[in-house]
Amino acid sequence: METSELLQKVRHIEIKARGLSRNIFAGEYHSAFKGRGMAFSEVREYQYGDDLRDIDWNVTARYNRPYVKVFEEERELTVMLLIDVSESQSFGSTSIVKRDMVAQIAATLAFSAIQNNDKIGVIFFTDKIEKFIPPKKGRKHILFIIREILGFTPGSSGTEIDQALRYMTNGIKKRCTAFLISDFIDSHDYKHALRIANRKHDLVAIQVYDALSTRLESVGLMKVHDPESDKDTWIDTSSKKTREQYRTWWTRRQAEMDVAFKQSRVDSVSVSTEDDYVKSLLQLFQQRR
Template identity: 70%
Template sequence: METAELLKRVRQIEIKTRGLSNNIFAGEYHSAFKGRGMTFSEVREYQYGDDIRNIDWNVTARFNHPYVKVFEEERELTVMLLIDVSSSRDFGTSFKYKKNIITEIAAVLAFSAIHNNDKIGVIFFSNKIEKFITPQKGRKHILHIIRQLISFTPENKTTNIGEALRYLTNAIKKRCTAFVISDFIDEDFENPLKIANQKHDVVALKIYDKRETEMPSVGW
């Protein structure tokens, strides 16, 4: 793809998916994928009903009155996109190819992550790990991801979802939210999926075309 054409396509994807991210995913993303950790915020005087386990004994002794620690939820997440780049994505009979749908879904999730001030990373996989993009923040990083989604050419054609899930489990140490975006034309990935989901929050997004299950009526 020529540079000018690529930049135009990136811009089109950005405009379309940023609108979807703002209008559709904003509230649901924040509530569904909020951070899990707790970080210290401040101390205040003890009030009836406060958890006594949160009493700050040093401050309490200093002022001769009970004070409790106040914590707030850590909002920052790491979001990982596991993108199937095998040859089956180059199929489509309903308006667009599956790879175009994958690109748009991934872009919406990426912009949603950035709006939530989260890090976003990508694993491109076929029957091996084709490319790993380290989780980072920022618009520049998002546009780099979109360019890769549009222009990336894999070395291999077949699919091994289990390999991608094993890589996720080993490569990302901190708990993250991971979206596996694939047509799932593969077998024997159930066990790696269970293991990955014990460590991370794994969401499977299946992309399909109706012609994969329905033959058109074309006569004899």
Template identity: 60%
Template sequence: MEAQDLLKKVRKIEIHSRGLSNNIFAGQYHSAFKGRGMAFSEVRAYQYGDDVRDIDWNVTARMNSPYVKVYEEERELTVMLLIDVSASLDFGTRMQTKRDKATEIAATLAFSAIQNNDKIGVVFFSDKIEKYIPPKKGRKHILYIIHEMLDFHPESKRTDISCALQFLYSAVKHRCTAFILSDFYYRGDYEKQMIVCCKKHDVVAIQLYDQFARELPDVGLIKICDAETSHEMYIDTSDKKLRQAHRQYWQERRASLDRLFSKTNTDNISIATNEDYVKSLIQLFKLRS
């Protein structure tokens, strides 16, 4: 992409994303995420009705009477975007690819974060950590992130979600809110990494998909290619059994993700490349409020 065209695209995404974060998501972001970060403030004497789980047993032992920990909302959060940059994200049969959609959503989340005085960082991952942008504040930082999302060229085509989760756990020391933006086309097992990561961080999953991944159209004989392995083959989409098998495969994949997200208590949404992601984000924010 030429430098001038890239700058125009960055500017276009900035205008659109800032408008959404200012006019639509400002209050909803705060209620959905700021309330989840609680920091220890002080201890005070136990009062009737206090949650016994908040009792500070060390202070209670010293004072010979029960004391509870008091928490207050953290005024500043760290937001991490874990962005899948594997080759499968370059697929799209309508106006946008999955990567285009991920870029817009990530930019909107980033502007919502800095509007609430939060730091924003990014991890680009394939089957390895391709690039890490440490959390910072400010418009200049977000424009750099958008620029990288538009013009980044990963070294690997494949996906490994477990490596991204492991990196997040080790690189970000304090609790953060982490958004995973991926199509989740990964056949490996990452349940253990997800469980461990969710105990430390507030993890939100955003699945991006093309509508043809869910429902194969009847368009006759076509050549398909696995973007991550470069394997090519011809399939006859007029075959009803083939389309049914494809639909069943999608449903099984989605059911598997639902089980994982339910087990790890991970909030999640699925967004198609031809859908308005604003409605989906509003739904997510309301779910968490």
């Protein structure tokens, strides 16, 4: 992508994302995520109706009457974007490829974060960690992130989500809100890493997929290229059995992904490149309120 085209895309995404985050998402984002960052403030005597889980047993034992911990909302959160930059992100059957949709979603989340005085960082990953951008604030930082999403050339082509999750779990010491953005086309098992990451952090999964991935159209003999393995396969799409097998595979894969999210208690949303991602994000935010 030429520099002028890249800058034009970045500017277009910035204008749209800033408008959405200011006019639509600011309040929803705050309600959905801000309250998750709580810092210990003080203790006070137990009052009827207090949550028993907040009792400070050390202080209670010292004064021989119940005391509870009081928490206050942290003024600032750290937001991490875990972004899949594998070769499958370059696929698109419509006017927008998955990578462009990822950039729009990431930009909207980033501008919503800085409006709430949050820092934002990024982990780009394939089947390895490609790049880590430390959390910072500010418009220039976000524009740098958008440019990287659109123009970054990864060193590898595969996908291993568990690598990114483990890297974040081990590297980000303070609890953060993390958005894992991927098409989740991954042959490796990431369920354990997903569960561990969500125990330490507040993890949200956003699947971005192309609608054509969900089905095979009957167009005869077709050569299919896998960008991650760089292999070509010939498929007879006129075969009803082949189309049904593919549909079954897609449905099973989606079900397995949903089960992984539910078992790990990870909130999630799936967004097609044909969808209005604004509605999808609002749905995600509102289900967390």
